[in-house]
Amino acid sequence: MTKFNIQNARFAQRVKDSFERQGFMLHLGAQIESIEPGLVEIRVPFQRHLSQQHGFFHGGLIGTIADNAGGYAAFTLMAVSDSVLTVEYKLNIMAPAHGEMLIARGRVLRPGRSVTVSQSDIFVLRDGTEKLCATMLGTFMTMVDSPDQPVS
Amino acid sequence: MTKFNIQNARFAQRVKDSFERQGFMLHLGAQIESIEPGLVEIRVPFQRHLSQQHGFFHGGLIGTIADNAGGYAAFTLMAVSDSVLTVEYKLNIMAPAHGEMLIARGRVLRPGRSVTVSQSDIFVLRDGTEKLCATMLGTFMTMVDSPDQPVS
Amino acid sequence: MTKFNIQNARFAQRVKDSFERQGFMLHLGAQIESIEPGLVEIRVPFQRHLSQQHGFFHGGLIGTIADNAGGYAAFTLMAVSDSVLTVEYKLNIMAPAHGEMLIARGRVLRPGRSVTVSQSDIFVLRDGTEKLCATMLGTFMTMVDSPDQPVS
Amino acid sequence: MTKFNIQNARFAQRVKDSFERQGFMLHLGAQIESIEPGLVEIRVPFQRHLSQQHGFFHGGLIGTIADNAGGYAAFTLMAVSDSVLTVEYKLNIMAPAHGEMLIARGRVLRPGRSVTVSQSDIFVLRDGTEKLCATMLGTFMTMVDSPDQPVS
Numbered sequence: 001m002t003k004f005n006i007q008n009a010r011f012a013q014r015v016k017d018s019f020e021r022q023g024f025m026l027h028l029g030a031q032i033e034s035i036e037p038g039l040v041e042i043r044v045p046f047q048r049h050l051s052q053q054h055g056f057f058h059g060g061l062i063g064t065i066a067d068n069a070g071g072y073a074a075f076t077l078m079a080v081s082d083s084v085l086t087v088e089y090k091l092n093i094m095a096p097a098h099g100e101m102l103i104a105r106g107r108v109l110r111p112g113r114s115v116t117v118s119q120s121d122i123f124v125l126r127d128g129t130e131k132l133c134a135t136m137l138g139t140f141m142t143m144v145d146s147p148d149q150p151v152s
Numbered sequence: 153m154t155k156f157n158i159q160n161a162r163f164a165q166r167v168k169d170s171f172e173r174q175g176f177m178l179h180l181g182a183q184i185e186s187i188e189p190g191l192v193e194i195r196v197p198f199q200r201h202l203s204q205q206h207g208f209f210h211g212g213l214i215g216t217i218a219d220n221a222g223g224y225a226a227f228t229l230m231a232v233s234d235s236v237l238t239v240e241y242k243l244n245i246m247a248p249a250h251g252e253m254l255i256a257r258g259r260v261l262r263p264g265r266s267v268t269v270s271q272s273d274i275f276v277l278r279d280g281t282e283k284l285c286a287t288m289l290g291t292f293m294t295m296v297d298s299p300d301q302p303v304s
Numbered sequence: 305m306t307k308f309n310i311q312n313a314r315f316a317q318r319v320k321d322s323f324e325r326q327g328f329m330l331h332l333g334a335q336i337e338s339i340e341p342g343l344v345e346i347r348v349p350f351q352r353h354l355s356q357q358h359g360f361f362h363g364g365l366i367g368t369i370a371d372n373a374g375g376y377a378a379f380t381l382m383a384v385s386d387s388v389l390t391v392e393y394k395l396n397i398m399a400p401a402h403g404e405m406l407i408a409r410g411r412v413l414r415p416g417r418s419v420t421v422s423q424s425d426i427f428v429l430r431d432g433t434e435k436l437c438a439t440m441l442g443t444f445m446t447m448v449d450s451p452d453q454p455v456s
Numbered sequence: 457m458t459k460f461n462i463q464n465a466r467f468a469q470r471v472k473d474s475f476e477r478q479g480f481m482l483h484l485g486a487q488i489e490s491i492e493p494g495l496v497e498i499r500v501p502f503q504r505h506l507s508q509q510h511g512f513f514h515g516g517l518i519g520t521i522a523d524n525a526g527g528y529a530a531f532t533l534m535a536v537s538d539s540v541l542t543v544e545y546k547l548n549i550m551a552p553a554h555g556e557m558l559i560a561r562g563r564v565l566r567p568g569r570s571v572t573v574s575q576s577d578i579f580v581l582r583d584g585t586e587k588l589c590a591t592m593l594g595t596f597m598t599m600v601d602s603p604d605q606p607v608s
Binding site: 023025049053064085148 | 170173174175176177178179200201202203204205210211212213215216217219220237238239240241242243244245300
């Protein structure tokens with residue numbers, strides 16, 4: 001298991017603050033449930049307007065929280081003067097997301113000064129059982145000396 | 153340029169019908185603007201609740217319409233008894249999506265009996281000028297004898 | 305941990321036979337070291353002609369054995385009448401592959417009738433220590449009733 | 457069409473020099489055929505030891521030259537003090553590579569100070585006709601003040 005260096009003791013608060021500035025995430029009903037060094041969990045309760053044509057969670061929502069969980073996992077390891085940017089990600093959808101809650105767990109595979117690689121596993125919770133429905137592998141850039149802050 | 157075989161003359165109507173069954177796409181204000189064999193364009197006007205932390209279009213929205221444009225481009229070439237499923241996609245985000253309208257243009261690179269490869273380019277329209285902000289390369293499966301229809 | 309269904313008791317022999325028909329793998333000095341249900345390990349000892357411009361293992365070699373380890377991991381779960389085809393893969397290179405031996409460990413994340421998702425981790429062995437240098441996430445298709453056999 | 461800024465007038469020579477330091481590329485018989493700003497073409501004539509189990513060009517070779525063509529396309533736009541590093545790539549294999557010559561054409565989609573996105577199309581030449589057999593979308597990093605030079 002990799003041990004991660006923490007550059008900013010208030011990393012959890014910074015992730016929360018950044019998350020809350022994202023109109024889209026709030027609008028979707030997404031919540032950050034857990035923030036550890038190199039690990040972030042995001043949850044979204046099902047609502048009808050989050051569905052695709054079969055009534056399950058939409059793939060776009062899966063990608064959205066997969067990307068966010070991986071990106072914020074990377075952000076937990078960054079300095080207070082930095083922010084995080086998604087360079088790219090790849091998502092494999094492995095099963096229909098049929099359930100009451102969508103859960104993305106992002107973790108850092110390899111932190112780097114300029115580029116961090118994260119993976120997110122996405123589960124759907126149905127009748128108390130979690131099922132893996134997708135996985136994401138992504139690349140996130142450190143925006144040095146460009147802190148994540150409110151747009152004035 | 154590849155010429156595509158059309159298996160279903162009413163492909164445009166089928167794409168529209170499927171699109172309208174997606175609660176998530178309607179909720180985002182997404183619209184299908186153009187449907188040709190192997191080509192689909194989706195547009196989303198900016199709204200505040202579609203933003204990320206800097207006030208631009210959210211990356212999750214970019215991925216969502218990129219995936220949909222590529223998947224529906226594949227769907228235009230399928231038989232009436234088939235439906236389309238996203239296997240995976242990769243998205244490179246190349247510039248901030250700062251503008252009034254987000255536009256995804258999906259096109260089929262290579263149709264196949266069971267697997268179709270599509271690419272989508274995503275542009276942001278600002279003050280009348282389009283700027284490329286992302287590209288997606290994805291794999292879509294034909295669900296044979298499993299028509300896309302309303303969930304009863 | 306997922307339990308996998310075995311459809312072919314001689315899966316290990318089939319993987320070996322297929323591997324040995326690949327001129328390219330033999331030419332690179334690649335060896336299959338371990339074959340379990342849903343798990344395959346491939347190793348390549350360093351040779352000067354496998355290097356990139358800095359004298360480390362070439363990225364092309366990393367991708368080659370990552371793809372093969374993931375594809376053969378999928379193949380272990382297929383029926384005797386089927387063969388395996390790489391649809392696509394994504395490779396993140398995370399550290400220089402500087403060492404005596406390159407090792408790819410492929411594992412099935414989610415088996416499927418027509419499509420299987422595998423991940424491979426690639427390590428470089430140097431002075432007795434393994435270091436993670438890349439990871440691959442890929443999609444592999446089952447070619448039904450198309451057995452993997454010598455080209456006559 | 458994007459116009460690219462050239463930071464180094466001798467970009468073609470630099471690409472050639474770097475290419476020739478790669479033992480693996482020479483060993484495969486790969487040749488650089490064309491080097492323009494943001495565009496690189498690599499060719500490999502068929503040899504039996506480059507084959508997969510059906511006697512076609514091996515997928516590992518496809519990935520290798522796809523990655524190289526995309527990376528060197530990025531390298532043509534970099535300053536003389538910089539070198540190029542593959543961060544990640546995704547490869548979709550769309551048809552068997554059955555023919556006499558494998559050709560990868562890499563082009564820059566979006567150059568950047570620290571990260572460049574390139575795409576490569578891979579064709580197989582058979583009886584005088586080119587067929588698209590794969591496409592690659594990749595991310596390449598500029599290693600600033602780290603020139604590509606012989607290992608002393």
